[in-house]
Amino acid sequence: MAGLSPQVTNIIIILGMMQVSKRIPFDDPNVLNMVRALYVVSNLLIAGIYVYVQLQINKKKDLTTLKYVEPAPMGSSEEGKLVTTTVHAYDSQQIKNSFRSQLMGVAMMGFMHLYMKYTNPLLIQSIIPFKGALESNLVKIHLFGQPASGDLKRPFKQSAGLMGGLQSGPAQSDKKAVEAAERAGRGGVKDE
Numbered sequence: 098m099a100g101l102s103p104q105v106t107n108i109i110i111i112l113g114m115m116q117v118s119k120r121i122p123f124d125d126p127n128v129l130n131m132v133r134a135l136y137v138v139s140n141l142l143i144a145g146i147y148v149y150v151q152l153q154i155n156k157k158k159d160l161t162t163l164k165y166v167e168p169a170p171m172g173s174s175e176e177g178k179l180v181t182t183t184v185h186a187y188d189s190q191q192i193k194n195s196f197r198s199q200l201m202g203v204a205m206m207g208f209m210h211l212y213m214k215y216t217n218p219l220l221i222q223s224i225i226p227f228k229g230a231l232e233s234n235l236v237k238i239h240l241f242g243q244p245a246s247g248d249l250k251r252p253f254k255q256s257a258g259l260m261g262g263l264q265s266g267p268a269q270s271d272k273k274a275v276e277a278a279e280r281a282g283r284g285g286v287k288d289e
Contacts, residue, residue: 103232107225114221123216132219136206139223143199143230146240151192153239159184165252187251191235202226 101109123129161184166177206222209215230236234253237243245251 103229107228110224110228111221114224115217118217118220121220129216132216132223136219136223139227140199140203143227144196146230146236147192147196147199150235150239151189154185154188154192154235157185157239159188163187163251184251188235188239191253195230195233195235199226199230 121128121132123132162181163184164179164181167180168177169175202222206218209218234249238245238249243249248254
C-alpha cells in the first residue's frame with residue numbers, strides 16, 4: 098500500500114477487518130481469548146516501541162533550541178504564542194502525548210469490550226494503533242533513523258485526521274513568524 102496516505106490505508110484495513118471479523122466465531126471462548134491475546138500483545142509492542150523511543154530521546158539529549166509559534170485555540174481572537182524549547186523537551190512531550198493517546202485507546206476499548214460486550218473492535222484495534230505507532234514521526238526518527246527534515250522537521254505538522262478541520266492550524270516555525278511573535282511579545286514560554 099505504498100504511496101497511499103495513512104488515512105486511506107486505515108480505512109482499507111478497517112473495511113477489510115470488518116469483513117473478516119464477521120466470519121470469526123467470537124462465541125467460541127478459545128477464539129475470543131486468542132483475539133484478546135492479540136490485542137494485549139499489540140499494545141505491549143506499542144508500549145515497547147514508545148519506551149525504546151523515550152530511551153533514545155534521553156540518550157541523544159539534543160539541546161538544540163527550537164522556536165515556534167503555537168497556534169491560538171480555535172474560535173479565539175488571540176494570536177498564537179511563541180514557544181521556546183529544546184528538541185529533547187519537544188520530543189519528550191510528543192512521546193508522552195503518544196503514551197497518553199494509547200492509554201486512552203486501551204481505556205475506551207476496555208469499556209467497549211468488558212462493559213458493553215463488543216468483540217469485533219478488538220481485532221481492528223489490534224492493527225490500527227500498531228500501524229499508527231510505526232508511522233509516527235518520533236518512531237521514524239528515533240527507531241528507523243530517518244533524518245529530521247522535510248515532513249519530519251520539528252515542530253511536526255498535525256495529521257489531518259477526522260478532527261483536522263476543527264483545529265486552528267499547524268505550529269509555525271518559519272523565521273518570519275517567530276520574529277513577529279518575539280516583537281509582539283506574545284508568550285515567551287520557555288519549556289526546559
